[in-house]
Amino acid sequence: MNTMFPIFIKMSEISTLIVGGGNVGEEKLSAILKNSPDAVVTVVSKEFGQPLLDLAKDFPNVKTIERGFEVSDLEDHHIVLCATDDYNLHVMIKEECGKRNKIVNVADTPPLCDFYLGSVVTKGDLKVGISTNGKSPTLAKRMREFLEDALPSExxxxxxxxxxxxxxxxxxxxxxxxxxxxxxxxxxxxxx
Structure with missing residues (x-):
């Protein structure tokens, strides 16, 4: 049974940290900005892929910092998303977030996550979140596509x-x- 509690967060009123500037970091940033274009996001990475930089340049509330993660990066953020290929770094960030009462999502590592990013269907002001409890993002995507087609254009x-x-x-x-x-x-x- 999925015991996750669904919420919708005003991302422009809190601050989010993404650790990792590659494809996964870009995917996480894109998902946030698609739903909340005014989101306040800092992305820290030793290096950035061009797609993430291209995306970030169009959003004034997104800041990129080119260097390795530092524990002090956690201080000004409410939510942390880990998007590197360094498992040990993710474990350390999860531990540090726990000490600071920050919630964390670690890409493709459900046991380290406090929350998951679901698929989202949007029709104007209607927004429907879909979660598979971290088991199948592919099914969540298919359900999103189905609901997008099923909901009336009106x-x-x-x-x-x-x-x-x-x-x-x-x-x-x-x-x-x-x-x-x-x-x-x-x-x-x-x-x-």
Whole structure:
């Protein structure tokens, strides 16, 4: 059973450290920026691949530092992503993060992870996260593709209309929830 707790984080209000500037580092940075273009990210690496540098240059909140990881790099960050091919470095970073109450993700090493990066489906303001508990990123990707095709193109219009309706509802919380449940049920009844 997947016991992970899904959350959506305001990445522009916290700071993220990525250790590693190669393909995996670029993949992690790309995933963050695709979902949160205003994310505050520092990438530390002895060397950088050109794709990561090309990506970073278009985002003013992304900083690249060309040198090896130093424990002091952890101090100003809330989340750490390890994306090198140095397992021993990842173990050390995980230990240091634990001492500092930082959460860490280590690419392709679930036992060292406090969290996983899932696949994400986005249709306007609707965002759906998919997790396989670290077991199969490939299945998560396929599920993302399926849901992207399945969700209607009018999703944003529906959300905007429902927000307008919600803002006009009267009554206590339970009554508002009941009214919104009835309205959204009607939307899905029409789809059948």
């Amino acid at each position: 999703t944003q219009e529906l959300l905007d209309n429902l927000k307008e309706i919600r803002d006009k509802l009267t009554g206590d919380f339970q009554e508002k929830v009941k009214q919104l449940n009835n309205i959204t049920q009607q939307v899905f009844d029409k789809k059948e």
